Amino acid sequence: MDEHISETLSRPALIRLDDRTTCVRFETMKMASALAAVRHLLHRGVITPGDTLVDSSSGIYAHALALACHRHGLRCHIVASTTVDITLRTQLEILGATVExxxxxANLKLDQDRRVARVQEILRAKPRHHWMRQYHDDIHYLGYRPIATLIRRELDGQPLTIVGGVGTGASTGALATYLRDATLEVSLVGVQPFDSVTFGSDHVRDPEIIIAGIGSAIPFANVRHTLYDTLHWIGFDAALAGSIALLRDHAVFAGLSTGAAYLAARFERRADSRRHVVLLAPDTGHRYVDAAYTRHAQALTAHDLQPHQITELAEMKLPWSRMNWNAAPAPTAAATDAALQSAS
Structure with missing residues (x-):
């Protein structure tokens, strides 16, 4: 029996979508990384109960960190993106977090830059606060080790293709790392929105970009670009089609990033019949109802969509592009000098 809801939320459900596709479905995926990171810091004595943890977030990480702090008697301060809605903000406040x-x-880069700058201001004024650095510290990889173990046990050593939104790089990067360390044959497929610097799509504008959490307007030190074999860039319209198809076909109600990943997973399944595809679903679809799901009658049909195969970043275009990344390093705009620690 779990002692706290954070422990429950840190574990996913594994759902077999077909004979070669498994959905790893979370209610709040970043709960796994936030809870493990907080426990690691407490164990090392870096933080103690009563301390204040601070970070910026567009939503999911804020909820996860607030729950981890609630579990371990810590204070929590969130510098919140404009995408944090009233439902989430109310939960955070009741949990005891301070929400700023x-x-x-309308500018994603300005929003992210301002949030990080504000965190740094807070730390200068209150140096005893601990910055969780979800974008930059690969302590957040640690929580995915037990999930990799679960995947390995359930899928019994099959060659795998992991498909998921990149975001901070912790979920996809950690799973591929831990599974490869266990000598499994793993292909890693990252999913990005357009207008993100992480894998060089910042020159393509998506007028309806609201796929929170899987792209970035600033460099993320947690993303290890050389782990990735393939990249899919998927726009809002295609992601919505994927989300609706996943709900219709398999009754899985998930966010737009999962819909984008579902399109990529279906394509990768067809492309390589030897591999079992593992689709990461990091959250539910509730916060996308008004802005996306209510438009289901006008949405594109997922079965009619195919990616535009590219060999150079300059060739990408909406609504969906795919490229063999082949473990290439970060694009210039995404390079960072931040030193990464071992995730082991």
Whole structure:
């Protein structure tokens, strides 16, 4: 029996979608990384009960960190993106977190830059606060080790293709690392929105980009680009089609990043018949109902969509592009000098 809801939420459900596709479905995926990171810091004596943990977030990580702090008697301060809605903000406040919203902006880079700058201001004023650095510290890889063990046990050593939104790199990067360390044959497929610097799509604008959490307008030190074999860039319209198809075909109600990953997973399944595809579903679809799911009658049909295969980043275009990344290093705009520690 779990002692706290954070422990329950850190474990996914594994759902077999077909004979060669498994969905790893979370309610809040970053719960796994936040809880393990907090426990690691407590164990090392870096933080103690009563300390304040601070970070910026567009939503899911804020919820995860607030729950981890609630579990371990810590204070929590969130510098919140404009994408944090009233439902989440109310939960955070009741959990005891301090929520500091940033002013509205239509510019993702400005929003992320301002949030990180504000965190640094807070740390200068209150140096005893601990910055969790979800974008930059690969302590957040640790929580995915037991999930890799679960996948390995359930899928019994089959060659795997892991498909998921990249975001901070912790979930996909950690799973591929731990599974490869266990000598499994693993292909890693990352999913990105357009207008993200992480894998060089910042020159392509998506007018309806609201796929929170899987792209970035600033460099993320946690993303190890050389882990990835293939990249899919998927826009809002295609991601919505994927989300609706996943709900219709398999009754899995998930966010837009999962819908994008579902399109990529279906394609990769057809492309390599030897491998079992593992689809990461990091959250539910509730926060996308008004902005996306209510438009289901006008949505594209997922079965009619195919990616535009590219060999150079300059060739990518909406609504969906695919490229063999082949463990290439980070694009210039995504390179970072931040030193990464071992995730082991």
């Amino acid at each position: 919203p940033m002013p509205p902006t």
